[in-house]
Every structure is written in structure tokens, then in C-alpha cells.
Amino acid sequence: MTTYIALLRAVNLGPANKLPMAELKAVCERLGFLDVKTYLASGNVVFRSTDKETQVKRALEAALADYAGKPVGVVIRTGAEMAAVLAGNPFPEMPGNKTVAIFLDHAPDGNVLHTVTNCVHEELRLGRREIYVYYADGIGEAKLKIPAARHGTARNMNTIAKLAELGGGN
Numbered sequence: 001m002t003t004y005i006a007l008l009r010a011v012n013l014g015p016a017n018k019l020p021m022a023e024l025k026a027v028c029e030r031l032g033f034l035d036v037k038t039y040l041a042s043g044n045v046v047f048r049s050t051d052k053e054t055q056v057k058r059a060l061e062a063a064l065a066d067y068a069g070k071p072v073g074v075v076i077r078t079g080a081e082m083a084a085v086l087a088g089n090p091f092p093e094m095p096g097n098k099t100v101a102i103f104l105d106h107a108p109d110g111n112v113l114h115t116v117t118n119c120v121h122e123e124l125r126l127g128r129r130e131i132y133v134y135y136a137d138g139i140g141e142a143k144l145k146i147p148a149a150r151h152g153t154a155r156n157m158n159t160i161a162k163l164a165e166l167g168g169g170n
Helices: 021-030 053-068 079-087 147-151 157-166
Strands: 002-008 034-039 044-049 074-078 099-103 123-126 130-134 153-156
Touching (some): 002 153, 021 053, 053 074, 099 157, 153 157
Antiparallel strands (some): 099 130, 123 130
8 A cells, every 4th residue: 555645736726726625535535545635725635545656646637637627637646755855855955935846747857957947046956756946036926937847736845844744754
């Protein structure tokens, strides 16, 4: 049995993308996932399953598309992987609310940072299947464009720390 953390993309960011966390939990329970817990209202859910990561992702995306009437992107990590993302933070001395990991399905291409535009005071580093970003002026002020992040989803280090804890990875 594996503990997974599902990170939904673009959930609860506007009136058209509302997904109550109670509904997310119910969707996961209908899929047979165990010990389902949501965290914050931004589409974070922790659960256990005997299925493989690809099966979990496929099943959850299909169920969420049925619920929402449109595709909902999902990125999956195990509890141990989430703890590794936290431990791999290349900006550990920076505030957790100004440092994010952008979670991707696959390892970022080595040239991905060369496609970034509008970088002013931000610092970026590549992870295993993540792009780490430190927003020196705060994320709300940034004009940074990261094309590779289009199909990913970002969480700040404070959220990642809590998800790693909930996932039993630390």
C-alpha cells in the first residue's frame, strides 16, 4: 500500500474552477482510495492505494473530469517523494511562502531554464520532476513566465512541508 499525494492544477483559483474539498475527498473515496485527507482548499489530497502511480493519476483525472465537466490536471507524488522535494529545496534559507516547487509529470529538460522569460529577481533550479523557484519580491509581484510549467502545478514550501508530514514522508 502506497501513500500518494495528488496535487490538482488550477482548482479554486476562480469562480469557474470551484471544487469543494469535501467533494474531492468523496471522489477519492469512491475510487477506493483509503485514509483520504485534504489539505487547504487548493486541491491537495493525501490517500493510500495499492494501485500504481499511473493508474491513480488516470483514475483521478477521469473522475474529476466527470465531476467538473472538463479536464482537471493532476500531478501525483508518493509521501516519500514529497519529503524528497522538501529536502531537495535549493533555497532552504529563504521564506517558505516565497519559495515554490512546480510539480511536473516528467523530469524537466536540461534546457528548460533557457526558455524562461521576464526573470527579474527570481532564482530557479531544477529538481527531479520539479522546478524550484524563489520569488525574492513575492509571487504576486512576479511577471516570470516558465513555459514548461504550463501543465504543472506549484506549491510553496510551507504547503510541501505539511503535505510531506501528512504523507508520512518525513
